Amino acid sequence: MPSTDVWWRDAVIYQIYPRSFADGDGDGMGDLPGITARLPQLRELGVDAVWLSPFYPSPQHDAGYDVADYRGVDPRFGSLGDADKLIGTAHDLGLKVIVDLVPNHTSSEHVWFQAALRSAPGSPERERYIFRDGDEPPNSWQSVFGGSAWERLPDGQWYLHLFDVSQPDLNWDHPEVRAEFLDILRFWLDRGVDGFRVDVAHGLIKDAELTDWTAPSVILGGLDSVGPPPPMWDQEGVHEIYRQWRAVLDEYPGGRILVAEAWVQPEERLARYVRPDEMHQAFNFPYLEAPWSPAELRQVIDSSLAANETVGATTTWVLSNHDVVRHASRLGYPVGQGRRPGIGVEDPQPDAGLGLRRARAATLLMLALPGSAYLYQGEELGLPEHTTLPDEYRQDPAWERSGHAERGRDGCRVPIPWEADAPSYGFGPADASWLPQPAIWAEYALDRQVDVPGSTYELYRVALRARREHGLGAGSLAWLDSGPDALAFRNDGLVVLTNFGAEPVSLPDGARVLLSSEPLDADGRVPTDVTVWALL
Structure with a gap:
């Protein structure tokens, strides 16, 4: 029987990017013990749940979204015991825990893909992925990170990778793939997680004919809201998968949830992911991408609420995450400018004061809307994008695959500041941090803002308390x-x-x-x- 616990319908959920949240051992990389130690401060902030980006074993070619083992913890982040302690501590504090699940592709170091490489064309091992023969790439599809979405092996076969070459796409028409992920769901549900944020939720099923598509394989916005969806995104078959997953979650008590990262337009198609027997939430990316304009914001609010109402779902609002320029910087540009895939020191710079002013206003507007809301770590501090990150430190695969034309997402992933005068601004016990922090981080540090009237942190804390007291998430x-x-x-x-x-x-x-x-x-x-x- 499905749980009657519907905490998620009006929850405020805080995204933790593990490598940049808190470093417990001083190696410059955030980790699970560091997160666990900081959970009381998130309880004090007033959120209801945390969502953790991937912490699984991975070669880290795409910051952990290239998963080598879905049932483990990368030693960089700790151990399974550390994950259990994090979940238990969060629950003791009254916080739910959502973990990332990456089902569209595995790492090329996953045991399945390594077995496929050792096997001949046409073998059962290769059937778990999307391999094709031919002297030329099977079609014109492009990787989200730039370049062809096909890589050729020495034996002549090509495999599909809609993202990095180290992220081969799984074949979701294969029953073994479906059975494996049902087991992965149960593995983490049995450990107590409260839900899964599903990466690239709209990408699992591809058009059976692998039809040519000449437009770029854009995932992070820019999808056409008219006409049929591209052959690699939002295919009808994804919904059957999520109905199977929902049945598994409904076996567990406590309101376990599925959250779709689905860059799908229009809102009516996105709402299909949150029908009563599928997912519980889907990020509202049209709202995130809406310009700072009353007419356009009203239009997307109305259309989002209306589309979700048809399926009995609440709307899930979001302004920032690990894939987009932080809204304190994004809103510092003239209204109507297009998406910026990262910002470097040589790019036009945002107006920092204007951006933060608008970001604070945008956050209060969002938190007053009925439904659920997601916050990205550091936005409660007013953190801007790190726009002066030296290019030699960039690790986002989009930077290399685009021929350095696209700055990538590293600027929103820099370790956050906790203490102005501490090593690495309190991120960890040493000065090290995997991406260098700018000197301006000191003025945004948490200890400079706690109990300071008018600070961005206090604005968030007061707003979250008032949101709960006045029932805004459950309102109309x-x-x-x-x-x-x-x-x-x-x-x-x-x-x-x-x-x-x-x-x-x-x-x-x-x-x-x-x-x-x-x-x-x-x-x-x-x-x-x-x-x-x-x-x-």
Whole structure:
């Protein structure tokens, strides 16, 4: 029987990028003991759950998204015992734990792929992956990281890798692949995890004919919202897989969940992933990518809520994660500029002050919306993108495969600061960090912001407490008339107003300010790029 525990419908979930959160042993790489030691501070912040990016054994060609063993812990991060302690500590603190699952591809060092390399074309070992014959690549598909999505072996066969060459795609039409992942789900559910964030959830099934596709194999946004989906994304067969997975999760108590990372448009197609017998949540990437514009934000909020309502699901809001430029920097560019795949010192730089001001306003707007919300580690500190990271330190495979045309995602993955005057800003006991931290990290450190009125950390902490007290996640949205340059709505007893325009905007008569992303002006009006929560 499915669990009646629906904690996830209005939860605030905090993403931990393990290598950059907290380093327990001083080797410069974050680890599970470091995370466990910092969990009380996340409880103090006020989140409901944590999601951990991959910590499995991996050669780390793509920061752990190239998994060599789905039932272990990479020694860089600790041991299975450390994972058990983390889960137990989190539960003792009242926090749920979601782990990443990467089912689209394995590492090329996975025992299955190594067996495939040792076996002949047409062998059962190769049937677990997508191998094809031919003098030329089987089709025109491109890797998300740049270049061809096909790699040729010395025996003449090609294998598909929609990501790095070290990440061969699995053949999800093979029953052995399906059975293996059902067992992996049970392995971690038996250890107490509360759910799985499913990487590239829309990519498992490919068009049977491997039809040519001349457009770039874009996954991180930019998918066309009209016409049929590309032959490598959002194929109908993925839904059968998730119905099987949901049946497994429903065997366990406590509301275990599946979360889709599915870059799918329009919202009506995304909503199909969260039908009652499939997944529980899907990240709302159209909302993340919406420009800082009242009309466009309102449109995506309305369409998201409407699409999810048709399947009885709540909407899952997000502004930052490990794959995109942090929103404190992204919003520091002129409105309407396109996606930036990373920022380097030679690129146009964001306006840091403007970006943080808008980011604070955007966060208050998001946290007031009904549904669930995800936060990315460090955003509660107001962390910007590291835009001056020296190129020689970049590790994202997109940097090399694009011929250094794309800066990649390293700038949002730099280890976060906890203590301004400590080695590695409190990330670990030594100065080492796997990516160098900028000197400006000191001013964002947690110990510089705790109990400091007006700090970004305190804004988040107060907002999360008020969100819970006023039931905003479980509430409902009703738009109010606010003119063309603002957004205003009621969520039950709370009025939320964001001013995008150049002129101050007045609050409704009788409104009592509960929380504001920046101070109001001398006349009690809402200035530019400010969000206010008020009680009537």
